[in-house]
Amino acid sequence: MATSTPNDNLGSESPVPEVVIQRLPLYVRVLSQFSSSGNDLISSEQLGAHLQMTPAQIRKDLSYFGRFGKQGRGYDVAMLEGELRSIMGLNRTWNAAVIGMGRLGRAVVAYPGFAPEGFNIIAAFDASAEIVGQTISGLAVQSISQLTDTVKNLDIKIGIVTVPIDHAQKVIDALVKAGIKSILNYAPLSPQVPEGVTIRGIDPVLSLQSMTYYIR
Amino acid sequence: MATSTPNDNLGSESPVPEVVIQRLPLYVRVLSQFSSSGNDLISSEQLGAHLQMTPAQIRKDLSYFGRFGKQGRGYDVAMLEGELRSIMGLNRTWNAAVIGMGRLGRAVVAYPGFAPEGFNIIAAFDASAEIVGQTISGLAVQSISQLTDTVKNLDIKIGIVTVPIDHAQKVIDALVKAGIKSILNYAPLSPQVPEGVTIRGIDPVLSLQSMTYYIR
DNA sequence: CAGTCTTTGTGATACAAAGCACACACGCAC
DNA sequence: GTGCGTGTGTGCTTTGTATCACAAAGACTG
Numbered sequence: 481m482a483t484s485t486p487n488d489n490l491g492s493e494s495p496v497p498e499v500v501i502q503r504l505p506l507y508v509r510v511l512s513q514f515s516s517s518g519n520d521l522i523s524s525e526q527l528g529a530h531l532q533m534t535p536a537q538i539r540k541d542l543s544y545f546g547r548f549g550k551q552g553r554g555y556d557v558a559m560l561e562g563e564l565r566s567i568m569g570l571n572r573t574w575n576a577a578v579i580g581m582g583r584l585g586r587a588v589v590a591y592p593g594f595a596p597e598g599f600n601i602i603a604a605f606d607a608s609a610e611i612v613g614q615t616i617s618g619l620a621v622q623s624i625s626q627l628t629d630t631v632k633n634l635d636i637k638i639g640i641v642t643v644p645i646d647h648a649q650k651v652i653d654a655l656v657k658a659g660i661k662s663i664l665n666y667a668p669l670s671p672q673v674p675e676g677v678t679i680r681g682i683d684p685v686l687s688l689q690s691m692t693y694y695i696r
Numbered sequence: 697m698a699t700s701t702p703n704d705n706l707g708s709e710s711p712v713p714e715v716v717i718q719r720l721p722l723y724v725r726v727l728s729q730f731s732s733s734g735n736d737l738i739s740s741e742q743l744g745a746h747l748q749m750t751p752a753q754i755r756k757d758l759s760y761f762g763r764f765g766k767q768g769r770g771y772d773v774a775m776l777e778g779e780l781r782s783i784m785g786l787n788r789t790w791n792a793a794v795i796g797m798g799r800l801g802r803a804v805v806a807y808p809g810f811a812p813e814g815f816n817i818i819a820a821f822d823a824s825a826e827i828v829g830q831t832i833s834g835l836a837v838q839s840i841s842q843l844t845d846t847v848k849n850l851d852i853k854i855g856i857v858t859v860p861i862d863h864a865q866k867v868i869d870a871l872v873k874a875g876i877k878s879i880l881n882y883a884p885l886s887p888q889v890p891e892g893v894t895i896r897g898i899d900p901v902l903s904l905q906s907m908t909y910y911i912r
Numbered sequence: 913c914a915g916t917c918t919t920t921g922t923g924a925t926a927c928a929a930a931g932c933a934c935a936c937a938c939g940c941a942c
Numbered sequence: 943g944t945g946c947g948t949g950t951g952t953g954c955t956t957t958g959t960a961t962c963a964c965a966a967a968g969a970c971t972g
Contacts, residue, residue, distance in 0.1 A: 497959070505905035506886060513885075523919065531886050535919090536961055543921055551920040551967040569912030570905060587803050588900075593884065597901050637911055638904065662907040664900060668809065669729075670722060670747050678910050680903040684804075684880060685813050687896040688854065689721035689786060691878040694894050695853055696785035713929070739949065751949090752931055759951060767937040767950045 496544045503541055504568055506531055511561040523554035570598060575636045577603040579651050580643030581611050581621050584666055588642055589617040599638065603630050607647065624651070628658040641665045652679070712760045719757055720784050722747055727777040739770035786814060791852045792880075793819040795867050796859030797827050797837050800882055804858055805833040815854065819846050823863065840867070844874040857881045868895070 510530045514522055524535035531538075542548055542560075545567050549555045565571045576599055578585050589601050604619040605627055606612055612623045622630060630636065639655040641648055641663060648667035655663055656677055663679040665671055668686070673679050726746045730738055740751035747754075758764055758776075761783050765771045781787045792815055794801050805817050820835040821843055822828055828839045838846060846852065855871040857864055857879060864883035871879055872893055879895040881887055884902070889895050 499959075501909050502906045504909070505902050508905070509884065509902075510886060525919080532888065534961070536963095537959090539919090539921060540960075547921065549920050550969090552918045552969050554919065567909070568905060569908040574904075574908060576904075583806075590799075591900075593901055594904075597905065599901070599904050638907070661911045662904075664903055664907075668725070670726060672748065678907045680907060682898060682900050682903065684807075684898050685809055685815070686721050686725075687880055687898065688790075688792075688810075688815050688878075689724070689784060689813065690718045691854070691880075691894045691896060692785040692790060693717050693720070693783070695877045715929075741949080750931065752933095753929090755949090755951065756930075763951070765950050766939090768939055768948045770949065 500541045500544060501568075504564055505570075507538070507541075508561055508564050508568070508570065511557050511564070515557040515561065520557050521554050522557050522560075524549070526554075573598040573600055574638055575603075575634055576601045576638035576640055577605060577627075577631065577634075577636045578640045578642055579605040579624065579627070579655070580641065580647075581606040581614075581616055582642065582644070585642035586616055588640060588666070589619060601640070602634055603636060605630075607643070624654065627654055631655075631658040631660060636660070638662045638664065641667055643667060645669050716757045716760060717784075720780055721786075723754070723757075724777055724780050724784070724786065727773050727780070731773040731777065736773050737770050738773050738776075740765070742770075789814040789816055790854055791819075791850055792817045792854035792856055793821060793843075793847065793850075793852045794856045794858055795821045795840065795843070795871070796857065796863075797822040797830075797832055798858065798860070801858035802832055804856060804882070805835060817856070818850055819852060821846075823859070840870065843870055847871075847874040847876060852876070854878045854880065857883055859883060861885050 507527065510527060511522070514526075514530075524538045527538050528535040539549075546563070548560050548563055562571070576594070578588050578601055581589075581604055585604070585606070589604060594601060601619070604616060604621045605624050606621050607624050612621050614621050631639075637660070639652075639658075639660045639662070641651055641655070643651050645667050648665065648669055649671060652663060652665065652671050652673065656673060661677050663671075663673070663677065665679055665681045666683070668683050671679055671681075723743065726743060727738070730742075730746075740754045743754050744751040755765075762779070764776050764779055778787070792810070794804050794817055797805075797820055801820065801822070805820060810817060817835070820832060820837045821840050822837050823840050828837050830837050847855075853876070855868075855874075855876040855878070857867050857871070859867050861883045864881065864885055865887060868879060868881065868887050868889065872889060877893050879887075879889070879893065881895055881897045882899070884899050887895055887897075
């Protein structure tokens with residue numbers, strides 16, 4: 481779905497294309513699979529086969545960040561995974577907050593896939609007075625009015641938006657105002673965010689809609 | 697996440713770039729919002745403002761399919777939405793099956809967002825003998841061995857994969873073998889699919905991982 | 913340790929997508 | 943019906959991304 485990200489030409493930092501950044505987590509994933517299946521060396525060819533992309537593209541992508549391979553042998557799986565995690569900021573944990581504790585929000589806080597990857601949901605918010613105060617999956621649901629304070633106090637860096645569509649933009653604005661720079665949006669709208677804030681949308685309907693074209 | 701799609705140079709049909717196809721549902725969404733807020737004319741400028749993209753790109757995208765606007769006025773909202781829906785194959789309903797009736801599969805079949813957009817989940821499958829036979833959200837869970845038959849009998853065109861990662865590739869292969877050409881994959885792996893099959897992944901972790909780079 | 917084989921890293925090249933800018937179509941006013 | 947304002951559709955240019963292809967680096971072989 482729609483994504484927006486810093487163009488990142490601030491100063492002279494990374495001129496690394498956004499697409500490349502989006503592929504790195506894929507590499508990390510394949511590498512971790514690969515290493516747990518006993519291999520400790522991998523070639524760009526093998527990596528490419530797993531991801532259905534060309535070896536050249538993988539080498540190009542990696543070359544934005546350094547020289548991690550050895551000619552004639554390939555890449556040390558564990559080492560490359562570590563390097564990529566470090567580049568991406570994945571060798572640490574990140575605190576996240578979920579806003580919207582309806583059906584979807586409950587599913588998100590209960591989802592067991594975040595924590596193992598270092599994403600800890602440590603706060604939950606809702607607008608409804610009936611839900612505020614409840615404990616859901618071990619989280620005490622707070623009022624949205626406490627958002628800014630809690631974000632500051634708990635060092636929350638990521639906001640996950642699971643409110644109904646008609647509240648979504650307001651909530652996103654509030655997150656931005658609270659200083660959040662990374663937002664994961666489950667609401668089916670095209671959100672407006674200022675430059676410098678990255679937002680990614682999760683929207684299965686949009687994915688389905690873009691597939692029917694090919695089977696029409 | 698990883699997507700794969702027909703390169704679509706079959707015969708001499710549409711040389712329409714994949715990215716364009718992925719944007720059309722966004723246009724449809726904004727148009728439907730816009731019309732329900734009383735407007736019946738929209739310019740590429742306004743559309744662009746909503747989606748944070750340039751007017752020129754929108755006009756270019758639309759020009760792949762025809763000339764829908766009127767100079768000096770813009771686009772008739774309802775008409776354009778209708779045209780786009782027709783182009784995308786969204787002016788009909790599509791039958792879908794969910795494979796994997798664990799936590800995630802249950803959430804998917806219970807999700808109320810699919811049906812209003814014409815995606816009807818009319819079959820559910822699972823490998824576990826305990827789950828097969830249960831009725832979940834009104835669907836009688838079937839054994840995966842019945843997949844091919846049911847797909848044929850019920851005219852199912854879309855497969856939604858919600859099985860654990862270590863079964864996902866097998867299930868995807870089974871769907872492909874059953875003739876499914878559109879797959880929505882919730883399992884966190886990079887699936888292998890033959891050409892001619894479109895697969896889209898829903899993976900919040902991947903989205904989070906590609907955001908941390910910018911706030912590292 | 914020379915020769916061969918493999919696989920990287922990367923400049924050069926080809927391809928694809930986005931943006932610009934303007935001619936032209938349409939609507940409206942007078 | 944002439945003239946003006948607005949916004950489309952699109953050829954051309956610019957920007958961005960992927961691929962090619964090859965030199966150089968390491969490993970292994972006898």
